Amino acid sequence: MTTTTAAPVPERVSARARRRAAQPGRRQSRNPWLLSAAGAVVALVFLAPYLVMLVGSFKSRPEILGVPPTYVPREWHPANYLSMWSTPETPLPYNLVSTLVISFCATALVLLAALPAAFYTARYRFPGRLAFLLLVLMTQMLQPTVLAAGLFREFVVVGIDDTWAAMILVNAAFNLSFAVWIMHSFFAGVPLEIEEAAVLDGASRLQTLRRITLPLVWPGIVTAIIFTFVACWNEFAASLVILTTDANQPLSVALTKFVGQYDSAWQYVFGVSVVAIVPVVVLFALIEKRLVAGLTAGGVK
Amino acid sequence: MTTSTAPRSRWRASAAAGPWLGPALALILAVVIFPAAYMVWVSTREISGFGVDRGGAGLENYRRLLRFEAIGQVLTNTVVWVVGVVLLTVFISLGLAQFLDKAFPGRQLVRLAVIVPWAASVVMTSTVFVYGLDPFYGIINRFLVDLHVLSEPYGFTQRPVSAFLVSMGIAVFVSLPFTTYTLLAGLQAIPGDVLEAAQVDGAGPAAAYRRVVLPMLRPALAVATIINIINVFNSLPILRTVTGSLPGYDADTTTTLTFKFIQADRQIGTASALSVVNFVLVLTVIAVYLRVVRPMRED
Numbered sequence: 001m002t003t004t005t006a007a008p009v010p011e012r013v014s015a016r017a018r019r020r021a022a023q024p025g026r027r028q029s030r031n032p033w034l035l036s037a038a039g040a041v042v043a044l045v046f047l048a049p050y051l052v053m054l055v056g057s058f059k060s061r062p063e064i065l066g067v068p069p070t071y072v073p074r075e076w077h078p079a080n081y082l083s084m085w086s087t088p089e090t091p092l093p094y095n096l097v098s099t100l101v102i103s104f105c106a107t108a109l110v111l112l113a114a115l116p117a118a119f120y121t122a123r124y125r126f127p128g129r130l131a132f133l134l135l136v137l138m139t140q141m142l143q144p145t146v147l148a149a150g151l152f153r154e155f156v157v158v159g160i161d162d163t164w165a166a167m168i169l170v171n172a173a174f175n176l177s178f179a180v181w182i183m184h185s186f187f188a189g190v191p192l193e194i195e196e197a198a199v200l201d202g203a204s205r206l207q208t209l210r211r212i213t214l215p216l217v218w219p220g221i222v223t224a225i226i227f228t229f230v231a232c233w234n235e236f237a238a239s240l241v242i243l244t245t246d247a248n249q250p251l252s253v254a255l256t257k258f259v260g261q262y263d264s265a266w267q268y269v270f271g272v273s274v275v276a277i278v279p280v281v282v283l284f285a286l287i288e289k290r291l292v293a294g295l296t297a298g299g300v301k
Numbered sequence: 302m303t304t305s306t307a308p309r310s311r312w313r314a315s316a317a318a319g320p321w322l323g324p325a326l327a328l329i330l331a332v333v334i335f336p337a338a339y340m341v342w343v344s345t346r347e348i349s350g351f352g353v354d355r356g357g358a359g360l361e362n363y364r365r366l367l368r369f370e371a372i373g374q375v376l377t378n379t380v381v382w383v384v385g386v387v388l389l390t391v392f393i394s395l396g397l398a399q400f401l402d403k404a405f406p407g408r409q410l411v412r413l414a415v416i417v418p419w420a421a422s423v424v425m426t427s428t429v430f431v432y433g434l435d436p437f438y439g440i441i442n443r444f445l446v447d448l449h450v451l452s453e454p455y456g457f458t459q460r461p462v463s464a465f466l467v468s469m470g471i472a473v474f475v476s477l478p479f480t481t482y483t484l485l486a487g488l489q490a491i492p493g494d495v496l497e498a499a500q501v502d503g504a505g506p507a508a509a510y511r512r513v514v515l516p517m518l519r520p521a522l523a524v525a526t527i528i529n530i531i532n533v534f535n536s537l538p539i540l541r542t543v544t545g546s547l548p549g550y551d552a553d554t555t556t557t558l559t560f561k562f563i564q565a566d567r568q569i570g571t572a573s574a575l576s577v578v579n580f581v582l583v584l585t586v587i588a589v590y591l592r593v594v595r596p597m598r599e600d
Contacts, residue, residue: 032406049430052433052441126314149559150337176328266432277420277425292482
């Protein structure tokens with residue numbers, strides 16, 4: 001490298017190179033506002049079903065079943081959001097509690113199991129480490145759907161079918177991999193030198209953990225918590241076969257009971273859906289930048 | 302690093318990891334490995350409708366599966382479902398990711414809108430489509446009539462074929478966010494100077510895309526495709542919501558059929574046999590994934 005003599009660079013070329021370096025934003029478009037308009041159309045397509053939901057949740061029952069349907073409610077009924085909790089199809093307040101309890105407990109269990117595993121596999125090499133990580137990766141590819149028959153039979157034999165405990169275990173097990181992978185990559189990204197420097201400065205192990213390591217891996221932990229929580233919140237297949245009592249079922253299963261009826265209370269289905277969807281969309285938006293990393297386990301950099 | 306350690310200290314190193322990995326391992330063993338093995342065993346037993354084990358059945362559950370009247374239709378549906386949904390999803394996502402990779406005012410808002418079907422419950426998303434496509438009070442039907450796409454409302458969800466196609470559309474819709482985000486991550490990993498070099502060498506946009514972008518996008522494309530195959534194959538809520546109340550098996554895949562065996566017919570033995578077949582298929586896809594993508598490589 002050092003042998004090549006610095007040839008005199010023509011002034012013109014270096015100027016172009018300098019200009020190029022000054023605008024690193026590649027794919028600069030000629031008319032960004034045209035793209036914004038296209039972007040608005042894309043956004044509208046993705047939001048449309050949820051806008052229909054939102055608008056429908058404010059319609060009266062005769063109006064939502066009326067022919068022809070209305071785009072905008074003639075009368076707005078915000079009281080639907082109160083009356084929807086007492087409907088004969090399913091005990092919705094219990095279903096909401098089921099969703100909440102299962103999601104919170106399963107998320108806690110995931111954290112309890114995944115955090116130490118992610119830390120240890122990121123910091124230490126030991127025989128069986130790769131085998132463990134491979135096993136974790138495989139659980140991500142397997143979903144409760146394909147094991148539903150086995151899980152159902154197992155819980156019947158153990159005697160915990162139709163319990164929250166069973167669903168907490170299922171949700172925790174199948175969301176373990178995302179949590180392990182994302183936290184593993186964050187722990188692996190902490191430079192050991194920083195921790196060693198803190199120890200040299202007289203920090204205790206606990207102080208090092210609290211002041212140095214934790215702030216650095218915190219985004220990974222938050223991502224793991226949110227992703228797991230949202231996945232548990234929306235789980236459907238395993239709950240469908242394992243939870244047979246109406247009051248034990250989560251909202252995802254409960255809402256299917258409205259579909260297929262002659263005159264469904266759609267305004268209530270949509271009201272409950274809005275209540276169930278808005279919080280998880282907000283949570284997902286918070287971790288939007290880091291979603292891909294945990295799901296593809298480093299397959300995409 | 303410690304390649305020349307004695308076997309005993311190697312064993313000790315693994316044992317030291319025990320407390321850290323123990324909870325995760327216990328969970329995987331109890332809720333993933335055991336039910337998988339147990340399912341294989343149950344598939345060789347005769348289980349009554351009330352859950353009583355009546356003894357060994359050999360391969361009778363598998364034979365019953367082959368004799369099942371709609372098995373040909375269900376297998377065809379499964380292939381159409383997986384291939385159709387995954388191809389469409391990947392194709393649309395390629396364009397969408399390319400679009401979201403451009404800089405324009407409001408891009409972040411568009412990205413957040415795209416994420417919504419990913420966060421939302423698939424059951425709830427499906428119910429809106431069932432409502433919207435109703436031939437009488439359905440708002441999508443009215444919209445299509447107002448646009449003069451249809452001359453009169455159509456009962457999309459009342460016939461197996463159209464209901465199945467609608468379900469495929471919903472499946473594409475809910476698979477787009479993950480796929481687009483994965484491909485977008487892949488696009489953003491392509492260094493800008495590579496593209497610039499292609500342009501300097503005289504490659505037009507089409508040639509640059511085909512010769513430079515697509516090859517560099519291959520890892521992301523492989524991950525997105527394979528994870529989609531598994532997700533779409535395992536998908537239950539959409540078909541269950543849209544076609545669940547239709548009689549017969551004309552709109553069933555092997556996954557929805559498994560759940561009909563478990564729930565409506567209470568045939569755990571046959572359901573287990575079908576699940577074992579599904580399980581083997583998924584394992585094959587995982588093996589391909591591990592070979593093609595090699596996610597474990599560390600650099």
